[in-house]
Amino acid sequence: MSEVLVLVDHADGAVKKPTYELLTIAKRLGEPSAVFIGAGAQGAEVAEKAKAYGAEKVYVVDDEQIKGFLVAPKAEVLQQLAEKVLSGGGGLAAILIPSTTEGKEIAGRLAIKLESGLITDAIDVADDGTTTQSVFAGNYTVTAKVTHGTPIVTVKPNSAAPQESAGAGAVEEFAATISDAAKGAQIVASQPRQATGRPELTEAAIVVAGGRGVGSQENFSVIEALADALGGAVGASRAAVDSGWMPHSYQIGQTGKTVSPQLYVANGISGAIQHRAGMQTSKTIVAVNKDDEAPIFELVDFGVVGDLHTVLPAVTEQVNKRKG
Numbered sequence: 001m002s003e004v005l006v007l008v009d010h011a012d013g014a015v016k017k018p019t020y021e022l023l024t025i026a027k028r029l030g031e032p033s034a035v036f037i038g039a040g041a042q043g044a045e046v047a048e049k050a051k052a053y054g055a056e057k058v059y060v061v062d063d064e065q066i067k068g069f070l071v072a073p074k075a076e077v078l079q080q081l082a083e084k085v086l087s088g089g090g091g092l093a094a095i096l097i098p099s100t101t102e103g104k105e106i107a108g109r110l111a112i113k114l115e116s117g118l119i120t121d122a123i124d125v126a127d128d129g130t131t132t133q134s135v136f137a138g139n140y141t142v143t144a145k146v147t148h149g150t151p152i153v154t155v156k157p158n159s160a161a162p163q164e165s166a167g168a169g170a171v172e173e174f175a176a177t178i179s180d181a182a183k184g185a186q187i188v189a190s191q192p193r194q195a196t197g198r199p200e201l202t203e204a205a206i207v208v209a210g211g212r213g214v215g216s217q218e219n220f221s222v223i224e225a226l227a228d229a230l231g232g233a234v235g236a237s238r239a240a241v242d243s244g245w246m247p248h249s250y251q252i253g254q255t256g257k258t259v260s261p262q263l264y265v266a267n268g269i270s271g272a273i274q275h276r277a278g279m280q281t282s283k284t285i286v287a288v289n290k291d292d293e294a295p296i297f298e299l300v301d302f303g304v305v306g307d308l309h310t311v312l313p314a315v316t317e318q319v320n321k322r323k324g
């Protein structure tokens, strides 16, 4: 069976959930091989995790010589690895990359290097490699398939439920030759964002978002309390961000982040098209709005007409009670 390369999404060796989703998708297309570009010493630990989600092979690429050189070296690593697999004669069914900003840039560079077709922001990939994308602010669903070279597909978080299944997880170290051109830009300093203790917005299985109807920065505590009770992330509409109540990194929509959680709870959000663009592929949508004609209700699976300041604390209390 042909290999499917999956680029491991991680932060300093801590594997992120989209990796497991990609490995699950990879199994539909061929034999999953995880590609870990990071500290070599963490390779074995990462391999154990990837193996549990079906990785037959785990290529470990020590990033010592490319650390901090942005994305260009990673594209070269994948190019050389793909060429190695192809020259081995076993076949390469696809290369799956997380649809992050970095992932999409790596994918674009890789597609040029391998002269292969590229599909970005897929929300599903079928057994035959046909991808599904949600485009034009979510107004159209497009199915597409790469017809030239090795299909390179970037897949959005939450596009598949990760399924555990034991793979062989054979670790293979791979050393790429990185060109000087790929080392043209280097990160000289970075500072981690202050941790909130909540899941990353684009990866969260549950998102609780607030809009102008929340009324103030202080009132966002009701949104945060429900998010914490549910173990979810906090999001916001642009109106809430423009009002200075939440940072831009929380904005969901056309000019913010795109989320596709299992559960999206929109509170005091009217449901403008630009907001929908960032959340309408959520699996279950719940809205709390005091206006029963708010457009968000056209989208919902469950709607509550009411004042969020009354409804949310009551829901939070019930959730916390059930958690015991």
Ligand SMILES: Cc1cc2nc3c(=O)[nH]c(=O)nc-3n(C[C@H](O)[C@H](O)[C@H](O)COP(=O)(O)OP(=O)(O)OC[C@H]3O[C@@H](n4cnc5c(N)ncnc54)[C@H](O)[C@@H]3O)c2cc1C
Pocket (backbone or CB within 6 Å): 210, 211, 212, 213, 214, 236, 237, 238, 239, 240, 251, 252, 253, 254, 255, 256, 257, 267, 268, 269, 270, 271, 272, 273, 274, 275, 278, 288, 289, 290, 291, 294, 306, 307, 308, 309
């Ligand atoms: C180019 C462009 C890009 C944009 N990009 C984005 C984007 O990325 N994301 C985004 O969100 N918007 C975006 N917008 C803005 C978008 O058009 C809307 O203006 C915005 O989404 C409205 O935010 P809102 O729903 O919070 O506010 P409003 O539309 O003002 O809605 C507030 C809602 O809260 C309800 N409400 C009020 N009080 C309560 C209460 N106590 N309890 C319950 N409900 C209450 C009201 O009934 C109302 O429905 C963009 C606009 C443009 C032109």
